[in-house]
Amino acid sequence: MSSDSEKPQTEVKAEEKPTPPKPAPKPAAKVEEKPVELPAFEKGISDKLIEKFGDKVEVDFVKEDRVGIKTSKESVHDVAQFIRDDLHYDHAESVTGVDFPAENEIEVVYHLGSYTESSLARQVLTLSTRAPRESTPIPGQDSTKLPSLRDIFYSVEFGEREVFEMLGVYFDGHPDNRRLLLPEDWADLPPLRKDFAIKGR
Amino acid sequence: MKMTDIMPPGLALKKVDERIMTLNVGPQHPGSGHMRIVVQIDGDYIVACDPDPGYVHRGEEKMAEYRNYITNVPHLERPVIHDSCNVLYPYVLGAEEILGIEVPERAKYVRVICSELNRCIYTMYWLAIYGIFLGHSTMFMWPAGDRELLIDLMEKVSGARVTHAHFIPGGVRNDLPANFEDVCLRQVNYFEKRIKEYAAVFYDNPILISRTQDTGVLSRENAIRYGTTGSVLRASGVDYDLRVKAPYDVYDELDVHTNVMKEGDSYARSKVPWLDMMESCNIIRQALQKMPKSGSVRTKLKPNPKTKGPATVYKRVESGRGSLGCYIVSDGKTEPYRVKMSVPSFRNLLAMPNLLIGEKLGNMPSVYWSLNYWPVEADR
Amino acid sequence: MLKDLVTPENANVFVGKLGDILEKAIDKPLGYAINWGRIWSLWPVHIETACCSVEFGAASSPRYDVERFGIIEAFGSLRQCDLVVVQGTITRKMAPRLRLVYDQMPEPKYVIAMGACAITGGLYFDSYNVLPGIDGVIPVDVYVPGCPPRPETLIQGCILLQEKIKRMKARKFV
Numbered sequence: 141m142s143s144d145s146e147k148p149q150t151e152v153k154a155e156e157k158p159t160p161p162k163p164a165p166k167p168a169a170k171v172e173e174k175p176v177e178l179p180a181f182e183k184g185i186s187d188k189l190i191e192k193f194g195d196k197v198e199v200d201f202v203k204e205d206r207v208g209i210k211t212s213k214e215s216v217h218d219v220a221q222f223i224r225d226d227l228h229y230d231h232a233e234s235v236t237g238v239d240f241p242a243e244n245e246i247e248v249v250y251h252l253g254s255y256t257e258s259s260l261a262r263q264v265l266t267l268s269t270r271a272p273r274e275s276t277p278i279p280g281q282d283s284t285k286l287p288s289l290r291d292i293f294y295s296v297e298f299g300e301r302e303v304f305e306m307l308g309v310y311f312d313g314h315p316d317n318r319r320l321l322l323p324e325d326w327a328d329l330p331p332l333r334k335d336f337a338i339k340g341r
Numbered sequence: 342m343k344m345t346d347i348m349p350p351g352l353a354l355k356k357v358d359e360r361i362m363t364l365n366v367g368p369q370h371p372g373s374g375h376m377r378i379v380v381q382i383d384g385d386y387i388v389a390c391d392p393d394p395g396y397v398h399r400g401e402e403k404m405a406e407y408r409n410y411i412t413n414v415p416h417l418e419r420p421v422i423h424d425s426c427n428v429l430y431p432y433v434l435g436a437e438e439i440l441g442i443e444v445p446e447r448a449k450y451v452r453v454i455c456s457e458l459n460r461c462i463y464t465m466y467w468l469a470i471y472g473i474f475l476g477h478s479t480m481f482m483w484p485a486g487d488r489e490l491l492i493d494l495m496e497k498v499s500g501a502r503v504t505h506a507h508f509i510p511g512g513v514r515n516d517l518p519a520n521f522e523d524v525c526l527r528q529v530n531y532f533e534k535r536i537k538e539y540a541a542v543f544y545d546n547p548i549l550i551s552r553t554q555d556t557g558v559l560s561r562e563n564a565i566r567y568g569t570t571g572s573v574l575r576a577s578g579v580d581y582d583l584r585v586k587a588p589y590d591v592y593d594e595l596d597v598h599t600n601v602m603k604e605g606d607s608y609a610r611s612k613v614p615w616l617d618m619m620e621s622c623n624i625i626r627q628a629l630q631k632m633p634k635s636g637s638v639r640t641k642l643k644p645n646p647k648t649k650g651p652a653t654v655y656k657r658v659e660s661g662r663g664s665l666g667c668y669i670v671s672d673g674k675t676e677p678y679r680v681k682m683s684v685p686s687f688r689n690l691l692a693m694p695n696l697l698i699g700e701k702l703g704n705m706p707s708v709y710w711s712l713n714y715w716p717v718e719a720d721r
Numbered sequence: 722m723l724k725d726l727v728t729p730e731n732a733n734v735f736v737g738k739l740g741d742i743l744e745k746a747i748d749k750p751l752g753y754a755i756n757w758g759r760i761w762s763l764w765p766v767h768i769e770t771a772c773c774s775v776e777f778g779a780a781s782s783p784r785y786d787v788e789r790f791g792i793i794e795a796f797g798s799l800r801q802c803d804l805v806v807v808q809g810t811i812t813r814k815m816a817p818r819l820r821l822v823y824d825q826m827p828e829p830k831y832v833i834a835m836g837a838c839a840i841t842g843g844l845y846f847d848s849y850n851v852l853p854g855i856d857g858v859i860p861v862d863v864y865v866p867g868c869p870p871r872p873e874t875l876i877q878g879c880i881l882l883q884e885k886i887k888r889m890k891a892r893k894f895v
Contacts, residue, residue: 201653205587206655208653230565230566231565231566231567231568232568233568233570233657233664233666233683233688234666234668234681234683234688236668236679236681236683238670238678238679239679249668251655251666251668251683255565255574255579255581256565261581261586261587262586262587264655264657264666266653266655293568294566294567294568294691295566295567295568295688295691297691298687298690298691299687302687320394320395321394321395321398321720322395322398322814322850323395323812323813323814323850324814326813328849331400331403331849331850332402332403332679336403336849338400338403338404338407338847338848338849339847339849368768368769368815368818369766369767369768369799369818369822370767371767371797374769375769375770375771375774395812395814396770396812396814396815396818397770397771397772397810397812397815398812398814398850399771399810399812399845399848399850399851400845400848400849400850400851401848403848403849404845404847404848407847415844416844416845419772419844420772421772422772422775422869423775466775466778469778469782470778481781481782482782482783485778485779485781485782485783486782486783486784488782489779489782489784502776502869502871503775503776503869504868504869717771717772
């Protein structure tokens with residue numbers, strides 16, 4: 141399973157950073173040398189998305205069993221609808237929030253899978269989108285908001301609630317944006333933000 | 342049948358909101374585990390349910406950002422200490438990809454054996470608690486006693502009863518002890534013989550059947566819609582097991598059979614893990630046979646290993662409760678930038694409020710525990 | 722005469738006073754008998770706080786069988802219990818509940834802190850949601866170290882607690 145972790149470059153990319161963009165300059169020399177052979181089936185999935193949405197989606201990576209799609213917060217709802225109806229992904233495995241203070245953004249990653257389509261059983265589609273980040277968050281009331289995908293993938297319900305309390309990303313259209321795991325009297329920063337430091341570190 | 346049809350007329354005449362009572366089940370309750378379930382009941386029937394997890398939320402994901410890829414191993418297995426090999430497995434696979442290391446062939450077989458032993462250890466504990474939730478004391482004593490056989494095996498391998506920390510990036514911590522194959526084969530054969538006897542005392546027991554059949558029915562569509570996984574999904578008729586569908590390590594060389602049941606009720610959900618244990622015994626026997634008899638079990642790493650550069654990986658394995666994923670974002674430093682555990686208990690939790698509505702309150706423990714739910718894991 | 726003294730309202734007070742008088746009168750032998758009774762019927766509350774509950778469950782299993790030593794299996798109302806085994810990590814969400822459970826139990830009550838997390842925070846010493854030990858929440862009688870402690874260790878802790886109860890004054894709480 142431990143294959144090459146370098147992301148193969150795809151034709152849409154045309155430029156910059158791999159998924160976790162980081163402030164420090166990285167050893168970028170060896171990446172672009174030879175075009176890597178992309179797995180055909182996974183390439184087909186990403187091609188379908190490009191064909192439909194054009195430059196609204198950006199293919200993050202295509203590797204064995206994994207396809208990564210990036211999109212803006214305006215079009216994430218439409219892209220998710222297309223993924224469910226036409227690509228037959230039917231459930232979300234997890235909703236992850238990743239904080240990028242250097243770019244002033246919070247990334248929300250949906251890992252989507254399929255039980256019904258047997259050819260997709262190995263596949264995981266990574267749909268990521270980004271919300272603006274504020275340095276002093278007021279969860280629920282500031283500009284850190286994203287459209288909820290709960291009406292498309294019911295299974296994101298608890299995942300989005302967790303991202304809301306852990307990173308302060310409010311999901312518009314989610315029926316139940318309450319606290320899930322943290323104590324009721326939690327008044328600090330959302331704990332998974334990078335500027336929330338744990339004691340002694 | 343509407344609830345008002347079977348109510349005494351005096352009650353049925355009252356307005357609904359006067360009849361409804363809110364009840365806190367847990368965290369100190371014999372039928373709740375480490376969580377609180379707020380239920381609203383109308384007479385004996387549950388009309389609303391709101392699970393309140395988070396009593397064991399320990400911030401594992403935040404802690405993982407402060408430790409390097411090897412020192413993350415001990416605390417990431419704590420969410421499910423009795424399934425500690427499986428809960429570490431996706432993290433270890435992901436860390437190997439990020440660190441760019443190969444695993445020796447023998448180590449992969451050792452991992453499969455340990456993983457299957459742990460699946461049985463987990464399921465036996467789960468079954469013991471399920472027995473006592475239903476007031477079936479024999480079903481607590483038998484599995485709790487029989488699982489000690491396999492714990493002895495794992496103790497020989499790793500030195501610890503439950504928290505093994507045996508899987509590390511690069512292989513497993515140490516090789517199997519001398520003469521392990523014979524002992525393992527003997528114990529596993531005896532274990533399989535024992536668990537077959539559970540059918541007579543538990544699964545064919547008319548009282549159990551009447552208490553669990555047709556309670557908490559999860560249809561195939563809803564099982565997919567709620568994104569459930571593992572035995573809950575397979576009990577609803579979806580044939581999905583990552584060991585078959587997306588094999589990792591050496592599972593593609595082994596013959597794995599998936600147990601599927603159609604009913605989707607508590608009875609089916611309690612029976613599928615039991616069938617899976619017999620399948621685990623088969624897998625262990627195959628792996629013992631095919632395993633290379635000698636060779637290295639570990640690619641040595643430096644104490645603070647360097648990554649190959651920025652990368653993201655998402656790895657999944659089939660744990661005792663279902664598909665367990667680990668999403669690691671690396672920014673090239675020696676510590677991960679973000680570790681996310683996509684745990685099966687958290688995913689199955691979504692089915693609970695939907696299944697309990699319309700059930701009798703007395704059926705709550707049997708539905709709740711049949712979801713193969715371990716609260717510590719859901720909270721992380 | 723006694724009939725006039727005891728009314729339904731003060732019956733409990735009267736019986737309690739009677740116990741005091743009896744104990745003062747007979748002192749040592751009766752106190753020993755009371756403690757002897759407490760030792761062999763320690764009844765833990767069913768409050769699971771973290772992963773050590775797995776090993777607590779294993780301690781009641783046939784191989785270890787903690788019931789031999791008078792620790793009854795943890796099923797019952799907390800009003801009948803006299804032992805809290807804190808099974809691992811106490812998070813900030815659980816701490817008020819643990820205190821509430823402890824406060825609702827009748828005297829006398831004893832506490833065993835099981836596992837490294839309940840003693841100092843253990844592996845989670847730097848987590849944002851974990852208390853560094855339960856000493857700040859409830860008083861502890863016996864510490865059982867380990868992560869998790871083996872069932873044998875837990876049983877040893879229970880025996881230590883029994884030794885401690887033996888040496889306690891029977892009526893510590895007035």
